[in-house]
Amino acid sequence: MSGNTETSTVPTGQFVARNRVACIAAVALCAVAIGCRSARVDYVPLASLSLAAARSIVLQVLEEQPHGLAPDQAEVSYDKITTHRARRKTITYFNAIDSLDLHLDRRGNYYFVRIFDNAGDLRLRVWMRELEKGKRFMDGVRVLMANASLEENGEFRAEQERLKELREITESIERIKRERDEQRRTLELKVEEPDA
Numbered sequence: 136m137s138g139n140t141e142t143s144t145v146p147t148g149q150f151v152a153r154n155r156v157a158c159i160a161a162v163a164l165c166a167v168a169i170g171c172r173s174a175r176v177d178y179v180p181l182a183s184l185s186l187a188a189a190r191s192i193v194l195q196v197l198e199e200q201p202h203g204l205a206p207d208q209a210e211v212s213y214d215k216i217t218t219h220r221a222r223r224k225t226i227t228y229f230n231a232i233d234s235l236d237l238h239l240d241r242r243g244n245y246y247f248v249r250i251f252d253n254a255g256d257l258r259l260r261v262w263m264r265e266l267e268k269g270k271r272f273m274d275g276v277r278v279l280m281a282n283a284s285l286e287e288n289g290e291f292r293a294e295q296e297r298l299k300e301l302r303e304i305t306e307s308i309e310r311i312k313r314e315r316d317e318q319r320r321t322l323e324l325k326v327e328e329p330d331a
Contacts, residue, residue, distance in 0.1 A: 173238040176246065178270055180235070180277035186213060189278035196263055196272040201245065204262040214283055216259065227258045229283035235276055237269045248272055 184192065190211050197209035197218065206218035216227045233253045239246055246269040250259040263269050285294075 173240050173247070176237040176239055176266065176269070178237050178273060180270075180273040182274070182278050182281050184274055184278045186278065186282055189275035189282075191275075192271050193275040193279065196261060196268055196275075199268075200262045201264065204245075211279075213279060218259070225259065227252070229276070229279045232258070232276070232280055235273055237266075237273060239266075248276075250276065 190213060193216065194209060194211040197211065197216070198205065200206075206220040208219040210217040214229055216229075218225045218227075227250060231252050233251050233255065235248055235250045237246060237248050245262050245264060246266055247260050247262045248269055249257055250261070252258045261272060263272065
C-alpha cells in the first residue's frame with residue numbers, strides 16, 4: 136500500500152536564483168561594512184614636548200578641527216580637556232585616559248584621534264586634515280597624561296617644592312651679593328673722599 140504523500144519542492148532554478156541573490160546580498164553587505172571602516176594609523180606617541188608646548192598643540196588642534204566637527208568652545212588645562220558642543224559639556228581628565236589611537240577616515244579626507252577612558256568608553260574624537268597634526272596632538276596628550284600621572288603620585292608636587300626652594304636660595308644669594316656690592320661701593324667712596 137503506497138501512501139500518497141505530497142512534497143513541496145522548489146524547482147532547481149528558483150533555488151539557485153535565491154541562493155545567488157543571498158550570496159550577492161552578503162557580499163554587498165561585507166563590501167559596505169569594509170568601506171565604512173576607517174584605517175588605523177600605527178603611531179606611538181612621544182613625550183618630547185614641554186608642558187606648555189603640549190597644552191598649546193592640544194588646544195590648537197581642538198580649535199582647528201574642520202567646520203562642523205569642531206566644538207563650540209575648547210579649554211585645555213594641565214589636568215583636563217573641556218569641550219562644549221551644542222550645550223553639551225564634555226570633560227576628559229588626563230589621569231583617566233587609558234588609550235588613544237589615530238585613524239584615517241574611510242574616504243581618506245581626514246584623520247581622527249580617539250581618546251578612551253579607563254572604562255574603555257570613547258571620550259573624545261578629534262579631527263584633523265594632516266597626519267602630522269594628528270601625531271603632534273597625540274604627543275601633546277601623552278605629555279599631559281604623564282604630567283597628570285606625576286601629579287597624582289605626588290612626585291610632581293615634591294619636585295615643584297624643590298624647585299621653589301632652589302629659587303628662594305638663589306634669590307637670597309643674589310640679594311646678599313647685591314648688598315655686598317653696595318657695601319663695597321660705599322667703602323670705596325669713603326676711601327676716595329679727600330680729607331678736609
